[in-house]
Amino acid sequence: MPILLFISLFTLLDFVLLFTIGGQIGLLTTLLLVLGTGFIGLYLIRKEGVSTFARARQRMQMGEIPSQELLTGAALIFGGALLLAPGFLSDALGIACLIPNARQLLMKALTWAGLKTATAKQHTYQSGSSGWEQNTQRDYSNTQNGPIEGEFISGDDTPRRR
Template identity: 80%
Template sequence: MPILLFISLFTLLDFVLLFSIGSQIGLLATLIFVLSTGFIGLHLIRKEGVSTFARARQRMQMGEIPSQELLTGAALIFGGALLLAPGFLSDALGIACLIPNARQLLMKALTWVGLKSASHRHKYQRGAEDWGRSNEQPSSHREEGPIEGEFISGDDEPRRR
């Protein structure tokens, strides 16, 4: 649900910016800007996409998994989609996805957000597992070793260890 809210607010803000700036610079200038960013985006996608595909193929031939190239490809597709959408904010974010150095910064930021989100989920999952054991130490901090006690084997009497 939060992602839908973010997308809705992003789209609303993008259209508000488009109409605000468009009213200042005029309809023709706005149309030229929106169309030119679309064509520039398509050119950059083609150029960056071919080099990313070549690097991925090279890594696969070496027997490696092209994880970085897959992330780059996803960023290129996302950036291209943003550039095709009309709006100044989407164009700025789309160009950032297509420029290699800006794309690296965006990937680091998304990785950091993803790690924070994963640690947040882990904290709450672990909290649910440990519910009711507030006085005990978490399982990762318990001392391991032999457990002393009694056991019953079939009809035998209890034996002590």
């Protein structure tokens, strides 16, 4: 619910800002600015997207997971969507998602705000008198990249013929 409230307030503030500035500088100038930021955004998305894809492919060829490149790609998509929306506030945030140094500052700000930390709980199942019972006890929000342990039991133990 808080994210829906934030999106609603952001959209309302964006339109109020658009109409306020548009009333001061005129309709034609406002339209040119909104369209201009859209074209600049398309150029930056293409430029940054191609380089991000090349880095991701290079890391995959080296056998690494391109996690940073995936976050960059998500920021590019988010920035592009913001640039498609009419408004100066959404355009400013969209361009910030497309410029590499500004994007890194945004990611640091999100990390600082605590939006990056997700709480993951261990799910274990124990056999009890009433069947399988779920037990969620441990919090893994501060763990490093350690091993993941688990068991797998196939539900179908009948041999198959070919």
